[in-house]
Amino acid sequence: MWDRVQEALLAGKREEIESLVEDALQSGIPAAEILHRGLIPGMERLGALFKRNEIFIPEVLVASRAMHAGLARLEPRLVKEGVAPRGVVVLGTVRGDLHDIGKNLVGMMLRGAGYRVVDLGADVPPERFVEAAREERADIVGLSALLTTTMVHMPGVIDALRAAGLGVPVVVGGAPLSPEYAQRIGAQGYAPDAASAVTLVNGLL
Ligand code: B12
Structure with missing residues (x-):
């Protein structure tokens, strides 16, 4: 089977x-x-x-x-039905990166755990993350990257959020990342897969 x-x-x-x-x-x-x-x-x-x-x-x-x-x-x-949202997560794959399967899975699992997920898609510029985080009153921003050439755009998103006065916790994931990298760029968390992403977000809120 x-x-x-x-x-x-x-x-x-x-x-x-x-x-x-x-x-x-x-x-x-x-x-x-x-x-x-x-x-x-x-x-x-x-x-x-x-x-x-x-x-x-x-x-x-x-x-x-x-x-x-x-x-x-x-x-x-x-996705469980009829559950009041536990919080709002703005999620996207960073600029230049078209990989969205892992991000979609993370979004699905978070929805299943009762979060409202605002999925910005792939190839998302920093200013779009800022705009969505502000408009949607995000409790968490999640960034995905699958390429070593695009994971370097993650700190730029974190900087843009902070420059806009948004202190929202940022979590990151994607195959080339590590907890050390997440810590180095000032993200509040890293998860290696969709199930741990839920545990991570639960723990941050
Ligand atoms: C599918 C795929 C593609 C598809 C993407 C289709 C799509 N709609 O997503 C296509 C064909 C478009 C593609 C293109 C390219 N790809 Co590609 N691709 C892959 C492949 C085979 C699978 C990725 C995948 O979907 N994995 C399955 C999901 C479930 O796993 P995941 O993404 O890791 O996500 C999990 C975790 O990482 C985590 N997670 C992910 N995001 C987030 C976010 C948060 C917030 C959290 C907490 C957790 C989290 O949870 C997820 C679920 O469990 C990988 C190989 C691999 N082993 O990863 C190569 C791979 C990522 N690609 C690679 C490359 C080189 C490319 C290209 C540059 C190829 C080229 N020469 O053009 C282009 C780049 C295009 C671009 N600008 O983005 C390389 C990257 C090398 C590197 N280290 O940079 C890889 C590793 C293949 C390889 N070994 O060479 N690719």
């Missing part, structure tokens, strides 16, 4: 992913299990193949679209 999900993801078979996820949900498998045994290991295999130059950007893009489609099916189950 999980192999089939992973193979379909690697092959970028969007419709097959949708129906496998749907079937799994119908047969009572919890959404979190589908995520952690099917889709995420599939993305890990994709990353390993990409790293070894066994597949290239077009294949990764098609697989990513299939991943998005699978996540969209899971989202309603991951």
Whole structure:
């Protein structure tokens, strides 16, 4: 079952992913299990193949679209209904970076934990984070970066928030980051995955 999900993801078979996820949900498998045994290991295999130059950007893009489609099916189950927001989290991937799968997962898990998430998308300039943090009265700002060339834009966002007089805690994540890096740039927290992101945000509020 999980192999089939992973193979379909690697092959970028969007419709097959949708129906496998749907079937799994119908047969009572919890959404979190589908995520952690099917889709995420599939993305890990994709990353390993990409790293070894066994597949290239077009294949990764098609697989990513299939991943998005699978996540969209899971989202309603991951998100609890009718829960009063525990706080507002403004979330985005920093400027120059188009990777949004991990950020979307973090957003979903936070929504599931009862937060209102304002997702600014990918390639977000610092001033957009500032504007949204102010307008939405954010309790937390979350920054994502997947590239060593874009994680360096994170301190700029923190500086822009502070320059605008906003003391809102900033949490960061993404594959190239570390807790040390987060601390060095003045972020209030780092989490390696979506589940720990929820624990981190809970702890900060
Ligand atoms: C999918 C993918 C793409 C897709 C992105 C599609 C999309 N819509 O997101 C496409 C094809 C567009 C792409 C493009 C590129 N990519 Co790419 N990509 C990947 C890949 C294979 C998977 C990333 C992913 O989705 N992982 C799955 C998610 C679930 O994991 P995650 O993102 O790490 O997120 C989790 C945590 O990090 C954390 N987290 C993430 N964000 C946040 C935020 C907060 C606040 C918190 C608390 C936690 C948190 O929680 C998440 C959920 O558990 C990685 C390989 C890898 N191993 O990461 C390469 C990778 C990131 N890409 C890489 C590169 C080089 C590129 C390109 C430059 C390639 C090129 N030559 O053009 C371009 C850059 C485009 C750009 N400007 O952004 C490199 C980066 C190397 C580096 N260290 O800088 C990697 C590592 C591949 C490699 N080994 O070479 N890529």
